[in-house]
Amino acid sequence: MPSYAFLVENDGTEFVGWQRQTNGPSVQQILEEAAAALNGGVIPLATASGRTDSGVHAEGQVVQIELAAALPPDRMRAALDFHVRPHRIAIRAAAFAPEGWTPRFSAIQRHYRYRILARRAKPALEEGRVWHLPLPLDSEAMHAAAQGLLGKHDFSAYRATSCQADSALRTLERLDVIRTGEEIHIFASARSFLHHQVRNFVGTLYEVGLGRRPVNWPREVLDGRDRRAAGQTAPPQGLCFLRVDFPEPLGWL
Amino acid sequence: MPSYAFLVENDGTEFVGWQRQTNGPSVQQILEEAAAALNGGVIPLATASGRTDSGVHAEGQVVQIELAAALPPDRMRAALDFHVRPHRIAIRAAAFAPEGWTPRFSAIQRHYRYRILARRAKPALEEGRVWHLPLPLDSEAMHAAAQGLLGKHDFSAYRATSCQADSALRTLERLDVIRTGEEIHIFASARSFLHHQVRNFVGTLYEVGLGRRPVNWPREVLDGRDRRAAGQTAPPQGLCFLRVDFPEPLGWL
Numbered sequence: 001m002p003s004y005a006f007l008v009e010n011d012g013t014e015f016v017g018w019q020r021q022t023n024g025p026s027v028q029q030i031l032e033e034a035a036a037a038l039n040g041g042v043i044p045l046a047t048a049s050g051r052t053d054s055g056v057h058a059e060g061q062v063v064q065i066e067l068a069a070a071l072p073p074d075r076m077r078a079a080l081d082f083h084v085r086p087h088r089i090a091i092r093a094a095a096f097a098p099e100g101w102t103p104r105f106s107a108i109q110r111h112y113r114y115r116i117l118a119r120r121a122k123p124a125l126e127e128g129r130v131w132h133l134p135l136p137l138d139s140e141a142m143h144a145a146a147q148g149l150l151g152k153h154d155f156s157a158y159r160a161t162s163c164q165a166d167s168a169l170r171t172l173e174r175l176d177v178i179r180t181g182e183e184i185h186i187f188a189s190a191r192s193f194l195h196h197q198v199r200n201f202v203g204t205l206y207e208v209g210l211g212r213r214p215v216n217w218p219r220e221v222l223d224g225r226d227r228r229a230a231g232q233t234a235p236p237q238g239l240c241f242l243r244v245d246f247p248e249p250l251g252w253l
Numbered sequence: 254m255p256s257y258a259f260l261v262e263n264d265g266t267e268f269v270g271w272q273r274q275t276n277g278p279s280v281q282q283i284l285e286e287a288a289a290a291l292n293g294g295v296i297p298l299a300t301a302s303g304r305t306d307s308g309v310h311a312e313g314q315v316v317q318i319e320l321a322a323a324l325p326p327d328r329m330r331a332a333l334d335f336h337v338r339p340h341r342i343a344i345r346a347a348a349f350a351p352e353g354w355t356p357r358f359s360a361i362q363r364h365y366r367y368r369i370l371a372r373r374a375k376p377a378l379e380e381g382r383v384w385h386l387p388l389p390l391d392s393e394a395m396h397a398a399a400q401g402l403l404g405k406h407d408f409s410a411y412r413a414t415s416c417q418a419d420s421a422l423r424t425l426e427r428l429d430v431i432r433t434g435e436e437i438h439i440f441a442s443a444r445s446f447l448h449h450q451v452r453n454f455v456g457t458l459y460e461v462g463l464g465r466r467p468v469n470w471p472r473e474v475l476d477g478r479d480r481r482a483a484g485q486t487a488p489p490q491g492l493c494f495l496r497v498d499f500p501e502p503l504g505w506l
Contacts, residue, residue, distance in 0.1 A: 009377045057378060081374050090377035121334050124262045124343035125310060 001066050003097040004076055005250050006031075008048075008061040011088035012236065013128050017054045018061070027052070027089060031063060034083035038069045038076065049103040049244040050110060053196075055236030057129070060092075060111075060243040062103040062250075074253040093252035101246070109173065109245035110193060114186040114202045115238045118179075130183065131202070131238035137209035139184045143177035145208040146186070148219035149201065150175060155194055156225040158204070160233070163195035168225075170194060175201060184209075196233050204231035254319050256350035257329055258503050259284075261301075261314040264341035265489065266381050270307040271314070280305070280342060284316060287336035291322045291329065302356040302497040303363060306449075308489030310382070313345075313364075313496040315356040315503075327506040346505035354499070362426065362498035363446060367439040367455045368491045371432075383436065384455070384491035390462035392437045396430035398461040399439070401472035402454065403428060408447055409478040411457070413486070416448035421478075423447060428454060437462075449486050457484035 008031070016024040028046050036043045049062040071079065077094035084091065117123050117130035118137050149172055156168040174189035186205070188198045204221060207213040221230045261284070269277040281299050289296045302315040324332065330347035337344065370376050370383035371390050402425055409421040427442035439458065441451045457474060460466040474483045 009374070011378050011380070059378065078373065085375070088377045088380055090374040092372070092374045119345070120331065121262070121343040121345045122338070124341045125264050125312065127264070127341055 001068055002070050003064060003066045004073065005095045005097045005101070005103065006063045006065065006077065006080065006091050007093040007252055008058060008063050009090040009092055010058050010061065011128075012052060012055045012057045014088060015054060017056070018048050018051045024054075025087075027058075027061075030084055030087045030089060031065070031080075034080060035065050035067060037083050038067050038071075038079055040068045042068070047103055049107050050241045052239075052241055053236050055128075056239045056241065057237075058241040061241055062107075062244045064097050064101075064103045072253070077253065095250040095252050098248070098250075103244070106246050107191070107244045108247055109189055109191055110241070111174075111243040111245075112188045112193070112198050113240050113242050114188070114198060114234065115240070116184040116186070116202070116206075117182060118184050119182045128237050131235050133206070135210060137184060137206070138211065139177050139179040139209065141211075141215055142184070142186075142205040142209040145205055145215045145218045146175040146177050146201070148216060149222055153222055154225055155197060155222065157221045157227055157230050158197050158200040159194035159227065160196035160200070161227060165194055168194060170197070177205065199234040199236065199239060200227075200230055202234035202238070206234065207231045254321055255323050256317060256319045257326065258348045258350045258354070258356065259316045259318065259330070259333065259344050260346040260505055261311060261316050262343040262345055263311050263314065264381075265305060265308045265310045267341060268307060270309070271301050271304045277307075278340075280311075280314075283337060283340045283342060284318070284333075287333060288318050288320060290336050291320050291324075291332055293321045295321070300356055302360050303494045305492075305494055306489050308381075309492045309494065310490075311494040314494055315360070315497045317350050317354075317356045325506070330506065348503040348505050351501070351503070356497070359499050360497045361444055361500055362442055363444070363494070364427075364496040364498075365441045365446070365451050366493050366495050367441070367451060367487065368493070369437040369439070369455070369459075370435060371437050372435045381490050384488050386459070388463060390437060390459070391464065392430050392432040392462065394464075394468050395437070395439075395458040395462040398458055398468045398471045399428040399430050399454070401469060402475055406475055407478055408450060408475065410474045410480055410483050411450050411453040412447035412480065413449035413453075414480060418447055421447060423450070430458065452487040452489065452492060453480075453483055455487035455491070459487065460484045 031046045073094035081091040115130045117132045152171040176187045284299045299318045326347035334344040368383045370385045373387045405424040429440045
């Protein structure tokens with residue numbers, strides 16, 4: 001059976017996250033049920049590059065599904081995009097999955113963006129897309145603090161207690177804090193992330209932005225390897241899974 | 254009683270538009286009912302710079318309300334922002350309204366943006382914010398065509414049949430068509446607009462973008478002054494009322 005890769009965008013609001021759960025619809029479940037129409041009625045398995053949490057959005061999630069229907073990727077894209085309606089999931093592109101490729105283990109870099117709305121008024125247009133912080137934040141101090149987290153480290157201090165990874169060793173390639181109008185965007189890139197890692201970075205940098213903690217504090221927290229020393233886990237709706245890189249381009253159609 | 258100006262952001266999805274209607278909640282109604290809490294329980298009148306249609310969004314609507322409570326503008330802003338919850342309306346700033354000033358008649362320039370999502374996949378994240386057009390569009394041809402509409406003209410061909418303005422004479426200062434990633438943005442600026450004028454521009458430029466009509470066609474439609482000759486009225490959700498200019502800055506707090 002042909003194996004397809006799909007480039008998937010989804011709004012996280014209505015979902016319990018990527019992974020199937022018993023307490024509500026997941027992106028995986030909706031995609032698998034939609035794909036059944038292209039698999040002789042049998043529900044296939046969908047695997048993804050990133051297991052996003054409830055409320056987290058995706059612009060460029062990558063998903064693999066093996067399907068009985070042998071269609072050219074662009075026609076398969078259109079068919080799946082049609083069948084996922086009316087859910088807020090869009091199939092942006094498709095490709096044949098290369099032999100031995102998997103969206104999770106073949107990924108060499110994952111890119112996330114976290115959006116803070118830094119203004120007094122609550123969000124109206126961007127409700128559900130941003131973390132609203134009505135206090136003045138020093139984004140330059142946050143950026144300086146973030147640079148102390150780059151590189152290969154044991155990120156135990158920034159992983160969720162529920163994190164199931166065997167090791168907390170990760171290599172953080174990018175953590176940029178950029179102000180753009182009323183918003184502050186935090187861009188994070190790494191081969192892989194621990195559970196809640198980006199949201200824990202943001203909740204910790206936030207303490208620096210407020211001036212409650214010095215610029216070197218997030219690095220001290222890192223070195224202490226104690227989750228209880230770090231800041232809060234920033235809320236999910238500000239986070240978006242932007243893009244995944246693979247060693248060879250997939251040839252999206 | 255002090256008169257206040259408010260800078261208002263709202264998502265248009267849940268509203269029948271700015272103006273009170275019998276068939277659903279309007280931005281005006283929600284604001285007036287929220288403001289009653291700051292007016293001794295009496296519902297005041299709210300007037301606005303732009304009477305947006307149902308589904309049309311606003312980042313920078315300007316609203317005037319006379320209120321019994323005499324609070325500094327920044328405290329009045331916070332109070333009204335609180336009372337409009339949980340509706341998707343935000344009060345971004347406030348000022349004392351100058352003597353003789355009105356948001357409608359004192360405005361010297363209004364700015365709108367229309368967003369087209371020009372890709373095959375339907376919108377997931379931007380559902381309700383864009384007009385989805387899955388066909389290739391030539392944005393440069395659209396921009397060239399738009400330039401033929403600038404200046405002072407009788408815009409009868411681009412006004413809604415329901416438009417109540419006495420004259421169709423308007424001066425279009427800006428109509429730029431700009432591609433940004435998967436989106437095409439149309440920016441329109443004028444002292445004032447006729448009903449549906451921007452959406453009729455977009456629906457007409459769309460015909461040029463598709464290659465169905467030549468670049469000089471929107472200007473020919475203008476000169477013909479016949480609404481039936483123009484393109485369709487583009488759907489409301491792509492439109493956002495961005496900003497209003499006044500001769501003197503209001504001193505937003």
